[in-house]
């Protein structure tokens with residue numbers, strides 16, 4: 063049993079929403095996450111769906127703003143939302159800019175100084191956090207899926223494509239699909255991974271889909287009024303990359319929607335249903 067500390071707990075849709083902290087061996091600091099356990103969790107082990115948030119978010123934002131708990135309770139799925147980076151690590155510069163360091167871990171394992179001592183978000187999400195969750199909550203460890211938003215959409219896509227045996231399904235809201243080719247990604251990858259762009263490829267969804275693909279259809283929603291659409295998110299790159307290798311992709315442009323959680327809340331039911339189907343719950 064890995065030690066976790068309960069910070070706060072709320073009844074929600076007959077289930078339980080909890081906020082927790084634990085000491086991460088990989089990130090070498092206290093990390094926080096939230097878990098929604100639907101009412102079915104008191105009766106039997108359930109599938110787990112991980113949600114990775116975007117830049118500047120914490121472990122609470124998805125639970126507060128997306129309205130996912132109703133759907134998690136309907137299908138009987140545990141939802142876990144981790145923080146987006148280590149915090150208070152003492153890494154020089156960690157709090158200087160909103161798109162680097164705190165709140166901006168980019169779901170990579172940093173290899174460059176000064177980030178590499180704490181910023182190990184890829185392995186944290188794929189290995190350490192699931193171990194913590196599976197040893198403290200009534201989960202079915204062989205039934206895991208992942209989704210996310212923006213930077214977290216990028217995280218979900220790369221985690222799923224690199225670990226198709228771990229994740230039954232993947233979906234994303236307004237994901238960064240080619241961090242190697244957008245300003246946010248270039249800045250983060252050059253700082254976290256160094257300047258050798260060869261090492262960036264395994265963290266780029268457009269590269270990965272052509273190299274390894276994914277075993278099932280990927281669902282993506284993207285608002286057409288998203289302020290980051292044309293210079294950061296570059297969805298057409300992913301649509302083209304999937305087409306090249308015949309990767310099944312359900313890409314939906316949503317007219318008039320922006321990058322906010324109002325957009326996510328509008329389509330969250332479709333995403334949870336996508337994962338419920340993969341879990342055999344519908």
Ligand SMILES: N[C@@H](CCC(=O)N[C@@H](CS)C(=O)NCC(=O)O)C(=O)O
Nearest residue numbers: 116117118119123160212213322323
């Ligand atoms: N701080 C940035 C925007 C950051 C941003 O839009 N973050 C998105 C994820 S990429 C988010 O979900 N923010 C939290 C929220 O909307 O509650 C800016 O001012 O341009």
